[in-house]
Amino acid sequence: MDSRWMRTNTFHYADFNDLQALVEAKRRKGLSISLCLPTLNEEKTIAKEIVIVKSELMSRFPLVDEIVVIDSDSTDHTRDIARAYGADVHKAAQILPHLECYTGKGENLWKALFVTRGDIIVYLDADIKNIHHRFVYGLVGPLLLDDRIRYTKAFYDRPIASDDHTLRPTGGGRVTELVIRPLFSLFFPELTQILQPLSGEYAGYRAIFEQIPFPIGYGVETSMILDIYQKWGLEVIGQVDLEKRIHRNQDTKALGKMAFAILKTFIHRKIALGMIDVKGGLHDEMIQYTIVGNRIEPDIVRIKGVERPPMIEVPEYRAQRAKMAGDGPHTFRNATPQEDRAE
Amino acid sequence: MNDDRPPKLPERVAQIQEMMDTIIANVVLVGQIPAPTFSEQERVDFFLERLASFQVDECTTDGFNNAIGVIQGTNRNRAPIFLVARMDSPFGHEVDHHFTIRKETITGAGLLDNALGVGILLSMPEILRRLALRLESDLVLAGAIQSIGKGNLRGIRHLLQTWPTPIRGAVCMESGELGRLNYYADGMIRGEIVCRVDPLQERPHRFLPNAILVINEVINQILALRLPLKPRAKIILGTIHGGLKHGQIAHEARLGFEIHSDADELVKNIFTDLEDIVAGLRHEYEVGLTIETVSNLRAARLKYTHPLVKRSVALMQGLGLEPFSEPCESELSIFLARGIPAVTLGITHGDNYQQVDATMRITPMFTGIAQIIGTLLAIDEGACDG
Numbered sequence: 001m002d003s004r005w006m007r008t009n010t011f012h013y014a015d016f017n018d019l020q021a022l023v024e025a026k027r028r029k030g031l032s033i034s035l036c037l038p039t040l041n042e043e044k045t046i047a048k049e050i051v052i053v054k055s056e057l058m059s060r061f062p063l064v065d066e067i068v069v070i071d072s073d074s075t076d077h078t079r080d081i082a083r084a085y086g087a088d089v090h091k092a093a094q095i096l097p098h099l100e101c102y103t104g105k106g107e108n109l110w111k112a113l114f115v116t117r118g119d120i121i122v123y124l125d126a127d128i129k130n131i132h133h134r135f136v137y138g139l140v141g142p143l144l145l146d147d148r149i150r151y152t153k154a155f156y157d158r159p160i161a162s163d164d165h166t167l168r169p170t171g172g173g174r175v176t177e178l179v180i181r182p183l184f185s186l187f188f189p190e191l192t193q194i195l196q197p198l199s200g201e202y203a204g205y206r207a208i209f210e211q212i213p214f215p216i217g218y219g220v221e222t223s224m225i226l227d228i229y230q231k232w233g234l235e236v237i238g239q240v241d242l243e244k245r246i247h248r249n250q251d252t253k254a255l256g257k258m259a260f261a262i263l264k265t266f267i268h269r270k271i272a273l274g275m276i277d278v279k280g281g282l283h284d285e286m287i288q289y290t291i292v293g294n295r296i297e298p299d300i301v302r303i304k305g306v307e308r309p310p311m312i313e314v315p316e317y318r319a320q321r322a323k324m325a326g327d328g329p330h331t332f333r334n335a336t337p338q339e340d341r342a343e
Numbered sequence: 344m345n346d347d348r349p350p351k352l353p354e355r356v357a358q359i360q361e362m363m364d365t366i367i368a369n370v371v372l373v374g375q376i377p378a379p380t381f382s383e384q385e386r387v388d389f390f391l392e393r394l395a396s397f398q399v400d401e402c403t404t405d406g407f408n409n410a411i412g413v414i415q416g417t418n419r420n421r422a423p424i425f426l427v428a429r430m431d432s433p434f435g436h437e438v439d440h441h442f443t444i445r446k447e448t449i450t451g452a453g454l455l456d457n458a459l460g461v462g463i464l465l466s467m468p469e470i471l472r473r474l475a476l477r478l479e480s481d482l483v484l485a486g487a488i489q490s491i492g493k494g495n496l497r498g499i500r501h502l503l504q505t506w507p508t509p510i511r512g513a514v515c516m517e518s519g520e521l522g523r524l525n526y527y528a529d530g531m532i533r534g535e536i537v538c539r540v541d542p543l544q545e546r547p548h549r550f551l552p553n554a555i556l557v558i559n560e561v562i563n564q565i566l567a568l569r570l571p572l573k574p575r576a577k578i579i580l581g582t583i584h585g586g587l588k589h590g591q592i593a594h595e596a597r598l599g600f601e602i603h604s605d606a607d608e609l610v611k612n613i614f615t616d617l618e619d620i621v622a623g624l625r626h627e628y629e630v631g632l633t634i635e636t637v638s639n640l641r642a643a644r645l646k647y648t649h650p651l652v653k654r655s656v657a658l659m660q661g662l663g664l665e666p667f668s669e670p671c672e673s674e675l676s677i678f679l680a681r682g683i684p685a686v687t688l689g690i691t692h693g694d695n696y697q698q699v700d701a702t703m704r705i706t707p708m709f710t711g712i713a714q715i716i717g718t719l720l721a722i723d724e725g726a727c728d729g
Contacts, residue, residue, distance in 0.1 A: 047444035048371060055368035077446065084446045085364075129441040130375070246441065 006193040012241045013134040016141025019061040025144040032065045034118030038108035042126040043076040049131045050085040056133035070108035106220030113311040125200030129246040139203035142238040150236040151204035155196040156245040179259045210312040218258040219265030260286040264305040352717045360709045369465040374458025375440045380431040380494040397468040407501035410486035416478045423481040425513035428460030429490035452699040459518040478723045495638030499674045512727030513685035515674045521711045524666040525687035526652045527644030528676030530607040536598045539631035552628045554596035555585040564620045574606035643679035651684045654721040684727040
């Protein structure tokens with residue numbers, strides 16, 4: 001396996017600490033940047049993400065032009081809180097409402113393409129307890145300063161302490177180590193260099209995101225890597241060390257469902273590429289078991305593996321983008337007053 | 344006709360509120376760094392780096408590692424004004440320091456004790472810039488380390504002892520409660536009485552004493568002390584620890600206390616009484632019974648008629664606040680003991696003080712910041728120069 005990519009396309013967020021340089025690069029290239037936070041009941045963490053990014057990367061350094069929350073019908077105060085702190089908040093179901101409605105993180109990310117305006121889109125999970133603006137500028141940095149890079153993916157915890165030549169685990173989660181890494185090792189060894197392929201923080205050019213399909217659920221991170229790799233090659237992908245990330249832990253059953261969705265996405269991609277032939281197709285039900293009293297009961301969840309088509313194929317999106325191109329520079333809703341004047 | 348008058352303090356509240364994101368970000372980013380007393384280094388480093396990013400003129404530490412930023416004034420001949428918050432918090436690294444922001448509140452360990460104060464200290468350069476305010480005096484933003492508990496205000500003591508110039512006046516910030524106006528400090532001795540029983544010691548004529556029962560007798564004798572009403576004095580029994588498990592006689596027990604009075608001599612006399620109690624019981628029970636001073640403060644005060652107090656009261660009332668006063672054993676006492684006029688102000692309303700789920704209200708904070716700005720301006724206009 002050629003492991004050159006690991007050396008040339010791995011970055012550290014501290015490489016991009018000079019925020020003024022990033023702002024200047026963004027202006028020079030005439031780009032705008034949107035931050036998208038997909039949510040489902042994230043009232044404990046959403047405000048902190050918005051406040052810190054707004055303060056550091058909108059008010060102090062105008063790097064981010066808009067913060068957009070795409071919510072999957074939260075039953076807590078997520079939308080209310082996000083709105084109070086100035087984010088542009090949308091219910092996923094109300095975006096492109098004539099389409100069949102699905103619930104899932106991938107659905108929110110896909111619909112974000114329709115409501116955001118930026119040339120670069122940063123996706124962050126909304127449950128980060130130790131949010132810091134490095135999560136955004138670390139991912140954006142390579143996109144602005146390295147012309148090879150079109151998509152960046154986060155990883156956390158330093159995987160290798162080089163000073164004393166000691167090795168540490170990559171910090172990949174259970175699903176990464178038990179599902180994704182074995183699959184990549186079997187079929188795409190080059191992709192094992194992506195240390196945390198399931199991390200929920202990534203950024204890229206709209207021109208990339210709008211040309212790939214989005215599974216509506218957990219498979220979205222896997223499909224994104226596979227599709228970008230197939231279409232543009234590994235060279236356009238960068239990975240960024242964001243050091244430490246603290247988030248909510250998930251139980252094994254939830255991870256099982258996640259693994260099911262990821263496997264399904266992966267196998268579908270393999271079939272499409274003609275690399276495998278699955279006789280009789282795949283089932284849609286994840287079957288787990290629960291002990292209730294003295295009985296063992298099946299817990300069946302249907303995970304259909306629906307995918308949204310590339311957004312560029314949606315007529316409303318094409319019409320909207322054409323109109324925006326005709327309208328000239330856009331004034332972002334939650335940009336700072338200084339930014340409005342600058343534009 | 345153009346109205347060139349500077350905005351009144353209540354109008355400043357709305358202007359400060361426009362900076363909500365930056366202020367909250369400062370509070371959260373600094374407050375999420377654990378800074379137990381004697382281990383403040385990481386917070387100090389962040390504080391200085393952050394101040395530098397706000398283009399503060401001088402960012403440094405003194406010989407004791409207190410964090411200091413200086414915003415230069417317009418008149419280099421003026422003595423500086425100090426704005427102070429303590430850097431250390433009562434919670435160690437083992438406690439989750441991640442804050443939760445909701446619509447009207449922020450919650451987290453150490454938030455009210457005193458991450459909010461440090462966050463406001465960090466925000467002050469940007470607040471002054473956005474309000475287009477520049478003082479005549481240099482404004483020294485001081486983050487004092489080793490303040491609470493066994494820290495015994497060492498940081499601020501060292502800072503003032505070694506500061507090379509006179510100091511015009513000072514504002515000390517506490518997270519809460521909004522409306523507090525402290526301008527006097529009691530004399531105080533904070534101490535600990537420790538009982539240790541050696542189980543191997545031979546005791547031919549008696550049973551093995553229980554350390555908890557000995558401390559109980561210490562408490563009984565303290566409660567029997569007669570304290571005068573004038574000068575006023577009180578003994579606070581604040582903490583007690585002892586024993587290892589339910590079924591075993593305790594070999595060690597500790598009692599934490601404070602003696603307060605507005606007369607230093609009385610504090611010393613009461614402490615001597617406690618030493619006598621301890622000596623008597625040590626002899627009687629044949630145990631290791633000791634009394635130690637953890638920290639102490641001298642009584643000091645400004646008069647209510649001092650211009651700084653009067654101006655502070657007036658501007659707080661102008662903001663719709665009803666000032667309340669009580670003695671304050673904090674950085675304030677060190678300023679006052681050195682003859683430097685100073686007040687302590689609260690920033691907002693809060694709940695669950697000194698607990699891991701300490702919660703502050705966001706909206707009142709903007710009024711709290713406005714009163715601090717007003718007080719700094721009052722000092723700059725000469726309220727402490729008489």
